[in-house]
Amino acid sequence: MSKAVTAALKEKFPDAVEDVYEGVGGDDCAFVRKEAVAEVCRFLRDDPAMAFNMAPYVTAVDYLGQTPRFEVVYNLVSTTLNHRVRLRVKVPEADLAVPTVTHLWRGADWFERYCFDMYGIRFTGHPDMRRLLMYDEFVGHPLRKDYPLKGRQPLTKEREFQDLYRGPGPAGRD
């Protein structure tokens, strides 16, 4: 669609942007180094020729067996200039931490929590890095390729909770 985005990325960040290519259907895609992702995203949001004002989707993929095992994928859109770009960030298993982009787009908040919950990838600087869909005591990360299909979870203790009338205490207390 618009080669301008990937060309500008390549020119502005020759080190941080490892590779750019045209994906299926003409999508603009770029591989970005993990450490530089927040910086690249800030440029994409703030530069008037880019103006990516929205991050509608952030997700992760588990390429089990390949050396940088995980990948975090950012889909960005500019509603004013009407173009899109897809950033792919490789995350090695030994260092499962990616800088957050929630300070750039608040919409990325739950998507990053989802990546943490399902794949175990941490986002440094995220204000509220907790599990989202699973409960806190869940062991493992269900969308990893090595999580068994018929995996079972141990029983957990009942949680402490805030009781409206009786104040904080264990749930079963009477």
Add this chain to the structure above:
Amino acid sequence: MDAPLHAKRMIVNMGPSHPAMHGVTRAVVALEGETIAEMKLDIGFLHRGFEKSCENATWTQCFPYTDRLNYISAIMNNTGFALGVEKLCRLDVPDRAKYLRVIGSEIHRICDHLTLVSAMGLELGAMTVFLYGIEARDLLWDRLTELCGARLTSNYCRVGGVARDVPEGWIEKTTASLDRVNELAGEIGGLLTRNRIFLDRTRGTGRVSRQDAIDLGFTGPCLRAAGEPYDIRKAAPYLVYDRLDFDIPVGEHGDNFDRYLVRMEEMRQSDRIVRQCFAQMEPGDIAVKDFHYVLPPKPQVYGTIEGLMAHFKLVMEGIQVPAGEAYSYTEAANGELGFYIVSDGGGRPYKLGLRAPGWPMLAALPYMVRGSLLADLIPTFDSINMIGGEVEQ
């Protein structure tokens, strides 16, 4: 009367499945008097492992899973997924299939908006509106049953086309149904749009500015109600939307009332689209003629060895999608419905990421209601139209 309320901070658990909130979501609200000081959301009660399930089924077997993402507008989810796979296969479907997909999607958009508008009325005390809405939705569901054989989980699209052509006389029947639906939608509008109670509870509540809506990742009617005229059907037309004439309604204040008005107008626009499709559609194929993607017709399966082989290979191994990754995005009833698809060249998806339209809106709910009254939580939660199936996957 003017004395301050006993202002001890009080924590109230709403839900999961609170009668005033449609959806299995738990909202932990910290109240100061009647004002919401803080709110936290707890979701995941419906989590079915959509992505994991799809990664262990063939591409065709994923369609029933996509139906259940948004059970009120199933065909839109079908279409989104089919478009994603076709993008990866570099497949172009015949014109008639495109029109049929648009017709199914737009009828479902009307159903979705009808449900939301009437449920919003119901939860604010207007029961009659809900009955009108359900009558109108039932009429359309009857037509969809004739089209795809199922009432709720209307599974209609396939990779490479649609499942079947329209039955005899269906177009006339649907046009008549749409006329009646228009009447009923008019009744709903008449009962709500100038209703004092409805206005008081929706106008000025749950307000999101245009800047915030973009920042929070809103899409669909909620984004447009905040004043940003972004619609994927216009911005990046797919199927045959570039040949159709329709308007994008845009709101001004971004409050609950605007979101209601935008949806009311979108129903009228969808009605226009369906009628234009009926006029433009020409007879022809409804699926590609390629046995790599579409099951051969039964006489060929029973009569020729190629047909038989193609049938068995498709059923047992699934469609062989070329290796690669693609992101397809369509405008579903609540906003951008995205599928991030990774294929390793086999018959099953390697990764099927779902971008649910309700997801960022639900994430923004605590921000939207902070500082407002507890009673405002209900219309705000309604108007973002959180669908448990897609948000919790």
